[in-house]
Amino acid sequence: MIDAASLVDVKNGTQAKSIFWDEQIYQLELERIFDRCWLFLTHDSLIPNPGDFTTAIMGEDEVIIVRQINGSVKAFLNVCAHRGTRVCSVEAGNTRSFTCTYHGWSYGLDGSLQAVPFENEFYKGVLDKSTHGLTEVRAESYMGFWYGNFDKTAPSLYDYLGDYRFYLDVWMDSTGGAELIGPPTRTLLNCNWKTPAENFVGDAYHVGWTHAASLSVLGGELTAMSGNKMVPPDGAGTQITTRFGHGLGILTNAGPALLSGPVGELARKWYAENRPKVAEKLGKTRGGYYGSHFNSNVFPNNSYLWGTNTFKVWAPRGPRSIEVFTWGIVEKNMPDEVKEAVYDMATRTFGTAGMLEGDDADNMESMTQLNRGRQIRKGRLNSQMGMGGDKVDEESGAIIGASAVGETSYRGYYRAYREFLMAESWDDLLKADPDAWKREFLGK
Amino acid sequence: MDGLKAVAHDVYHEIEQTLYREARLICDERLRDWLDTMVDQEILYQAVSRQLRVRKDTRYAAKDHVNIFNENYHYLAMRVTQSESPMQWTADPREIVRHFINNLEVYEGEKPGEYRVFTNCLVVRNRRIYEEMTYSYSRKDVWRRDAKGQLRLVKRLSEVDERFMRGKNLNFIL
Ligand code: FES
Ligand SMILES: [Fe+2]
Numbered sequence: 183m184i185d186a187a188s189l190v191d192v193k194n195g196t197q198a199k200s201i202f203w204d205e206q207i208y209q210l211e212l213e214r215i216f217d218r219c220w221l222f223l224t225h226d227s228l229i230p231n232p233g234d235f236t237t238a239i240m241g242e243d244e245v246i247i248v249r250q251i252n253g254s255v256k257a258f259l260n261v262c263a264h265r266g267t268r269v270c271s272v273e274a275g276n277t278r279s280f281t282c283t284y285h286g287w288s289y290g291l292d293g294s295l296q297a298v299p300f301e302n303e304f305y306k307g308v309l310d311k312s313t314h315g316l317t318e319v320r321a322e323s324y325m326g327f328w329y330g331n332f333d334k335t336a337p338s339l340y341d342y343l344g345d346y347r348f349y350l351d352v353w354m355d356s357t358g359g360a361e362l363i364g365p366p367t368r369t370l371l372n373c374n375w376k377t378p379a380e381n382f383v384g385d386a387y388h389v390g391w392t393h394a395a396s397l398s399v400l401g402g403e404l405t406a407m408s409g410n411k412m413v414p415p416d417g418a419g420t421q422i423t424t425r426f427g428h429g430l431g432i433l434t435n436a437g438p439a440l441l442s443g444p445v446g447e448l449a450r451k452w453y454a455e456n457r458p459k460v461a462e463k464l465g466k467t468r469g470g471y472y473g474s475h476f477n478s479n480v481f482p483n484n485s486y487l488w489g490t491n492t493f494k495v496w497a498p499r500g501p502r503s504i505e506v507f508t509w510g511i512v513e514k515n516m517p518d519e520v521k522e523a524v525y526d527m528a529t530r531t532f533g534t535a536g537m538l539e540g541d542d543a544d545n546m547e548s549m550t551q552l553n554r555g556r557q558i559r560k561g562r563l564n565s566q567m568g569m570g571g572d573k574v575d576e577e578s579g580a581i582i583g584a585s586a587v588g589e590t591s592y593r594g595y596y597r598a599y600r601e602f603l604m605a606e607s608w609d610d611l612l613k614a615d616p617d618a619w620k621r622e623f624l625g626k
Numbered sequence: 627m628d629g630l631k632a633v634a635h636d637v638y639h640e641i642e643q644t645l646y647r648e649a650r651l652i653c654d655e656r657l658r659d660w661l662d663t664m665v666d667q668e669i670l671y672q673a674v675s676r677q678l679r680v681r682k683d684t685r686y687a688a689k690d691h692v693n694i695f696n697e698n699y700h701y702l703a704m705r706v707t708q709s710e711s712p713m714q715w716t717a718d719p720r721e722i723v724r725h726f727i728n729n730l731e732v733y734e735g736e737k738p739g740e741y742r743v744f745t746n747c748l749v750v751r752n753r754r755i756y757e758e759m760t761y762s763y764s765r766k767d768v769w770r771r772d773a774k775g776q777l778r779l780v781k782r783l784s785e786v787d788e789r790f791m792r793g794k795n796l797n798f799i800l
Contacts, residue, residue, distance in 0.1 A: 234686060272678045276685035365677035365692050369791040395711035399704045409713055443700075505790065526696055534675065534694040537708060540716055540797035544754070 184210055190600035193625050195566040195593050202374035203553035207603075208501035215482050215602050216241030218333045219426075220342050222484040222495050223247045223257060225509075226326035227361035228274065233291060236274040236364075239497040239505065240330050245319055246270050246280065247328060248291050255323070257330045258293045258316035269316065274365060280316070289316050325354040326361065335608040343480070346428035348578040352471045353488050353513070356460040362493055363510035363525050367534045371506055373546035375483050375498040376599075378506070381542060382477050382485035382494070383429045384421050384591025386414070387567065392545060396537040401442025403435070403475070419474070419586030421568070422575075423594020425619050427481035427602075433586055436475040437489040440531050440538075445523040452513075452520050467577055479591075481598055486511055491524045492532035502550055508533060565592035574620055581623055597623055630733040633741060641732045641743055641769060644777050649725035652799045655717075657706045660799065666770060666778035671697040673763070673784040673800055675791070694786065694796050716797070721753035723798040739771035740780070747784075751798065759793035761786065763800065 184206055189198045201207055221240040224247045228236050235248035237260060244260040246269070262269050262282040269280040269289060279296060281288040288297040293316035298309065320331045322339040324347070329339050336342065343350060354360050371378070381388065390397065390407035397408035406412045414433065423429040433439070438449040453473035461469020475489035486493040493511040496504045510525035532539045553559040568588025575582045583590030597619065605611040633641075644664070651660040673694040679686065697705070709717060729746040749761040768781035784800040 228688060231685075231687075272680050272683075274677055274686060274688065275679050275683040276687075277680070277683070364688060365690065367675055367692050367694070367791070368789060369794055371794055392715070394713035395708045395715075398711060398713070399708045526693075529693050529696060530701060533692075534791055535673070535796040537705065537797075540795045543794055544716055 184603075186210065186600065186603035189603065190596045191562075192593070192597045192600065192622055195569055195589065196562040196564055197596050199553050199561045199563055200559050201599075202377060202550045203501055203559055205501055208498070210603055211482075212241050212498075214605065215599070216332075216498075218331070218336060218602065218608060219482050220322070220329035220331050220336070220339050220480075221482075222480070223321060223328040223330045225328065225362040226323070227514075228364050229255065231276065233276045233278060234274075235270070235277060237270060237272075238330070239495070239507075240319070240332065242498060243332075244268070245330060246316075247321065247330075248277075250291055255321055255328060256291075256293060257319040257321040257328075259319060261317070262287055263295065263314040263316065287314075293318055325350070325359055327354070333608060337608070337612065342426060343428065344425050345579040346424040346426075346430075346480070348468070348580065349422060349430055349432075349471070349476075349478075351464060352460070352468045353476070356464055356468070356472055357456050357513050358515040359513070360511055361514050363512060363521070366507040366509045369506045369508075369534055370499075370503060371543055371546060372503045373543075373550040374501055375496045375504045377546040377549055378494075378496050378504070378542065379479050379483050379485060380592050380595055381546065382487070383427075383479035383595050384423075384431050384477070384589060386419070386421070386431045386433065386477065386587045387589070388542075388545070392541050393538050396531070396541060397440070400440045400531070400537065402438055402440045402446055403433070404439045405442075414586040416585065421583035421586075421588050421590040422578075422580045423591045423597075423623070424580045425598070425616070427595045427598025428479065429591030429594050430476050430478035431586070431591060432471055433475040433489075434470065435473060437473040439475040439489045441524070441527055445527055448520050448523050452516060465577075479595070481595065487532070490531055490538075491528040494532075565589040565596070569593075572624060574624075581620060594623060630742065633732045633734055637741070638730075638732045641741060641777065642730055644769065645727050645730065645743070645745065648779075649727055653722060653724050655709070655720065657709055657799065661703060661706050663776070664779055665699065665702065666772070666780045667699050668780055669697070669699050669702060670781050671695055671702055671779075672782065673786060673796065675786050675789060678789060695784070695800070716753075719754070721751060721798075724750050724752075726750070735768055735770070737770075741769045741777075743767040743769055747800070749798070749800070751793065761788070761793050761796070761800075763787055765800070 223238045224236045229249045232251045238245050245257050246260045247257045264287050267282050267284040269282050279288050286299040290296045295311045295314045390410040394409040397404050419433040421431045437453050438446045441449050460472040479485040483496040491511050493509045495507040510528045512521045568583045571584030572590050674691040676691045726748040727745050731744040733742045735741050745765045751759045763784045763786045766783045769777045770780045772778050
């Protein structure tokens with residue numbers, strides 16, 4: 183039996199190293215996190231028309247997401263109800279049905295079993311087609327971003343995002359919404375799925391050092407941090423964490439971050455034009471956040487960067503490797519020229535040959551693979567930076583850290599991680615009062 | 627054949643030697659030499675990965691490929707400078723990117739002194755202690771003679787075979 187409580191020490195800001203390695207812990211994560219949480223599927227922009235579909239991975243389960251005739255969206259497990267073959271072996275497309283390649287059972291867009299070859303001749307009435315449709319997965323969207331959930335008792339996506347929406351809206355809502363640019367790249371990393379998630383949720387600390395070389399050549403606001411030559415000054419940003427572990431870090435006014443030359447000018451102009459409108463729509467605080475650089479993660483494994491415009495899913499493949507899905511993310515109302523320019527830079531920085539993407543991989547892999555060693559695996563991970571400086575932000579309801587660089591969002595991520603692993607069910611998770619997590623986090 | 631005009635044997639040989647030289651410079655980490663002596667200022671250096679679709683699907687409108695590289699001279703030079711930084715931790719200790727270049731076809735290009743070059747490439751990349759990765763891809767190049775008669779790379783489009791990239795990333799010159 184795993185002692186889930188001991189894996190994370192909320193009060194002291196540490197975690198057990200075994201969370202990056204242990205098979206039993208991983209199985210518990212699949213059951214208590216991936217079976218329960220809202221997991222990213224696709225975006226409206228990738229399935230605009232009836233019959234359009236994409237595939238995705240929730241935990242280790244393959245799913246299909248398909249636009250219905252009436253414009254709604256349904257998700258299904260990508261598996262045939264007969265003998266368990268994949269019903270969709272491509273990644274995206276437009277179709278009228280999904281036909282299994284084994285014996286030819288055919289399913290409608292709504293998942294119902296429509297046709298069975300030689301149904302009368304071979305089954306002679308014993309097969310109940312009405313109970314052999316594709317298995318539907320609960321799917322909901324926020325601002326066009328579709329997420330799936332295997333747990334019928336889970337709160338709505340809207341409530342699951344909770345206070346995090348305050349920050350999400352800065353980009354997802356403010357100038358008319360966001361959209362993804364596909365298809366995604368798909369790559370392997372030999373790391374635990376949490377190692378990139380924790381990095382994206384709250385690691386501004388590594389930027390100047392891990393990425394020293396790439397920052398030094400790219401230009402843009404972050405160049406000054408290359409080689410840790412500059413400490414972000416007070417007020418340069420903050421870190422934020424919320425109830426279910428969603429979190430982010432903001433580097434104020436560093437939106438185009440890595441964009442120099444004409445691309446940087448385009449992006450800065452767009453931000454400058456839109457900031458007053460965002461302030462008007464969402465208030466002064468968020469007007470100030472708009473145009474900043476955001477590193478963010480929706481719990482458990484969906485990360486994105488605003489300003490560097492990359493959107494990722496870290497899909498686990500066992501405890502020690504992952505499949506990385508990477509899309510571009512842009513504001514819908516950006517002129518095409520701006521969209522193309524920032525997406526091109528997102529490819530250059532965080533795509534398959536991304537100038538920064540490659541830098542991160544070695545860290546994530548070694549912090550996973552070293553746990554092969556029993557002695558190393560017994561150790562603890564430290565995320566204490568900024569402890570004591572965290573407080574509740576009255577406007578958003580989230581907990582925010584005192585500076586741009588710190589580990590507040592790490593601690594919030596792992597506080598939630600522990601709570602999910604320990605809870606028997608969503609009922610169990612939701613029985614505490616809504617502020618209990620803040621008292622736990624702040625040690626009060 | 628495909629309206630392509632094969633080149634004379636000596637040109638074929640010259641291009642072949644040029645490709646081998648390029649591979650050697652990359653393997654020896656002489657990327658600055660590669661850029662200075664083999665790359666044209668007008669370079670368009672691209673690599674793509676293709677999403678898997680049903681062959682006959684014509685109704686799905688979204689583009690079916692994603693760029694891995696989409697570089698002009700400015701950005702290629704940026705990458706070369708990055709590789710030279712003493713703070714590029716991923717390249718220290720050194721990594722070895724060894725090209726095996728095959729199936730070479732050379733045809734006359736659109737203009738005199740321009741050549742269309744098709745190759746298949748296998749790259750074996752070794753880095754750190756435990757990592758060895760292989761990559762298989764096709765290249766469609768255009769090479770052009772500069773004023774001094776030196777062949778320079780003007781265009782390269784690489785199509786990477788593996789959709790799910792087990793080699794983690796393509797942070798090297800393809
Ligand atoms: S397994 Fe799908 S039709 Fe038989
Ligand atoms: Fe990073």
